[in-house]
Amino acid sequence: KAGVTQTPRYLIKTRGQQVTLSCSPISGHRSVSWYQQTPGQGLQFLFEYFSETQRNKGNFPGRFSGRQFSNSRSEMNVSTLELGDSALYLCASSLGLAGGTSTDTQYFGPGTRLTVL
């Protein structure tokens, strides 16, 4: 079974531009989460989608948004890019919405490395 795929793998943008990153979860997985990884802040949770609905959100400004499609594929968008948005953006998928008694494991994609100049 194919793993989580993310496109593109590398992206270079300039300040003020916007960017869209894509994530295809493992077949059959319905929950997709996004994380930002930077040397200074480490791994931080952005948001989680399940059944095309955002179910959970981290502490990021409104410039960061996402969506999920009916086939569970997800996209995240960052508008008005800032230098500090340079990071590795990781997508993770799991079988279903976890919480409470669910024991789902999140499986991560290779990430998209975004560089903002």
Added chain:
Amino acid sequence: AQSVAQPEDQVNVAEGNPLTVKCTYSVSGNPYLFWYVQYPNRGLQFLLKYITGDNLVKGSYGFEAEFNKSQTSFHLKKPSALVSDSALYFCAVRDREAAGNKLTFGGGTRVLVKP
């Protein structure tokens, strides 16, 4: 709120020696605990998780971790380290009583295994 601490930025160990990577956590409820490993220019690879039951959890590539509720710890161990184990290791926690899939990660521990 939930948090994870990995007190060591780097761990150096000789090949063939035991490897331990430390992790302590804090959650308001009961925890689900995870270990992931990251190789250069790659995403996170799942190693093992603690859900409930036996405090000693066995995972991939010979790794194991012990859940200690009284010390709120979940240390990762491997009896005999390999050079190929050199990587960045992350401990993560999820509050069992919290809705959603949000994982909170520690800062990571870089493991260097020397031949």
